[in-house]
Structure formats: structure tokens, C-alpha cells
Amino acid sequence: MWFDIIIAAILLTSVIQGYRKGFFQTFIHTAGWLLSVVLGFVWYPHVIKFLKEETGLYGSVHEKIAERIAENTGSAADAAMTGIPDIIRDILNKAIDSAANTIAQSVSDSVSNLIFSIIGFLVIALAIKLVFYILTMLFSKEKNKGIIGGIDGFLGIFAGALKGLILVYILLALLVPVSSLWGAAFLSEGLDGSILGGYLYDNNLILMAVKGLF
Incomplete structure (x- = not known):
């Protein structure tokens, strides 16, 4: 009940x-939300492609994320190897550094793609909402x-x-x-x-x- x-x-x-x-304001407002979501999912790859190929923003963000992950991994490894003989530590450090860089690049790829997917979606969605907002103001009941x-x-x-x-x-x-x-x-x-x-x-x-x- x-x-x-x-x-x-x-x-x-x-x-x-x-x-x-x-009618016009309600219909346009509703249609604006629906289209902004649908077209945001459809067109966001084009925004990502533009940011990757035409700007250095993607590469900069990717590099910073990879560096931060590698630094954190290295710090954790140093703390874990406290008290280990230097010879063994050097061997382990080389292996850990190589693995850390590989992991950092992989994680950075995923995180960077996620961030720019969200940015691309928001850019498209907000642009469409702006267009429909202007139409709403033009055809509002007032x-x-x-x-x-x-x-x-x-x-x-x-x-x-x-x-x-x-x-x-x-x-x-x-x-x-x-x-x-x-x-x-x-x-x-x-x-x-x-x-x-x-x-x-x-x-x-x-x-x-x-x-x-x-």
C-alpha cells in the first residue's frame, strides 16, 4: 500500500x-536529460580520442599516475626489506622495480582511461544540456x-x-x-x-x- x-x-x-x-519546458527538459545521457555514452570516445591525439593532457595525467604508483610500490618494498643483506636486497630491488613499472603502467592505463571516459561523458552531456537549457528558456511557459x-x-x-x-x-x-x-x-x-x-x-x-x- x-x-x-x-x-x-x-x-x-x-x-x-x-x-x-x-509542455515545452517540461518536454524539452526531459528530452534534454535523456539525450545528454544517451549521446554522452555514444560520443564520449570521440572526446577521448581528441584529448589523446590533439592535446598533451592524457599523456601528462598518465605519467603522473604511473609515477605515483611506482613511488608508493617502491616505498612499500623498501620498508618490507628492512634487515635483509645488501646483496640480496639489490637483486630484489631490481626485480621489484621492473615489476613495479609494469604494474604502474597497467594501472595507469586503466585509471587514465576511466578518468578521461568520465570527462568525455560530462563534456558531451553538459554541452547537450546547455543547448536544451537555452531552448527551455526560449519556449518556457513564462x-x-x-x-x-x-x-x-x-x-x-x-x-x-x-x-x-x-x-x-x-x-x-x-x-x-x-x-x-x-x-x-x-x-x-x-x-x-x-x-x-x-x-x-x-x-x-x-x-x-x-x-x-x-
Whole structure:
């Protein structure tokens, strides 16, 4: 029962916000978020390629990370070999230095790629959000008064309902993984006792779309 109340509250809030902001602002705002996420994942490799080939930023970050890892590994090795004879220590140091450099380069590759993947995604996502923000300002309800503003507000109800439904679908899609990882059994129990939540979960368009990709 409480699950249905939460879903109804989300939908009602989205509908009210949709009416207040109007159709164009609500629709463009929602479309902006969706496109920024999707295109961010699709286009971020191009940003990484540009940063690697046209700037020295990637190489600089990669080198600093590798140096830091190698230094930490060397310090730990020196501390561990305290009291060992110098001859044996020299042999071990050479082997450890070689291994440390190899490990440092490998880890630095992974960390650098992760950092620049995030940067590339954020650059694309923020650029798209900026474009849609400008469009939102141009077509917002506040810019349209009278009959046009009234129609915009009325249509905003449907756009708000769609936005709320998408949000509910996303939350329901994440429900089972979250409850499994954190042991939040009350979430699954709440879903089992929910009429509206159970129906939307069984007919979750997002889950259907994801399954269709595999």
C-alpha cells in the first residue's frame, strides 16, 4: 500500500510541475536529460580520442599516475626489506622495480582511461544540456501568455505525467538490484504488496527495451 502512495505522489508531483512549467519546458527538459545521457555514452570516445591525439593532457595525467604508483610500490618494498643483506636486497630491488613499472603502467592505463571516459561523458552531456537549457528558456511557459500559455500549461500535464512515469520506471528497474545488494527486503515486500507498483514493474517499458538489446 505504501508503495502505491509513493508512486502516486511521484506522478502527481510531476503532473503539477508539468502544468506549472508548461509542455515545452517540461518536454524539452526531459528530452534534454535523456539525450545528454544517451549521446554522452555514444560520443564520449570521440572526446577521448581528441584529448589523446590533439592535446598533451592524457599523456601528462598518465605519467603522473604511473609515477605515483611506482613511488608508493617502491616505498612499500623498501620498508618490507628492512634487515635483509645488501646483496640480496639489490637483486630484489631490481626485480621489484621492473615489476613495479609494469604494474604502474597497467594501472595507469586503466585509471587514465576511466578518468578521461568520465570527462568525455560530462563534456558531451553538459554541452547537450546547455543547448536544451537555452531552448527551455526560449519556449518556457513564462514567455507565452494568454491562450498560448494556457494551452502550453494544459499540454504540460501530459508531459509531466510522462516524465513521472519514466522516473517510476527507472526506480522500479533499480529496485531489485538495490534490494539484493543492500539486503533491503522491505522494498521487495513493498512491491509484492503493491497493486500499481506490481503492474508497472511487470510492464516496465525500460526493462523491456533493455531486454530487447540482448
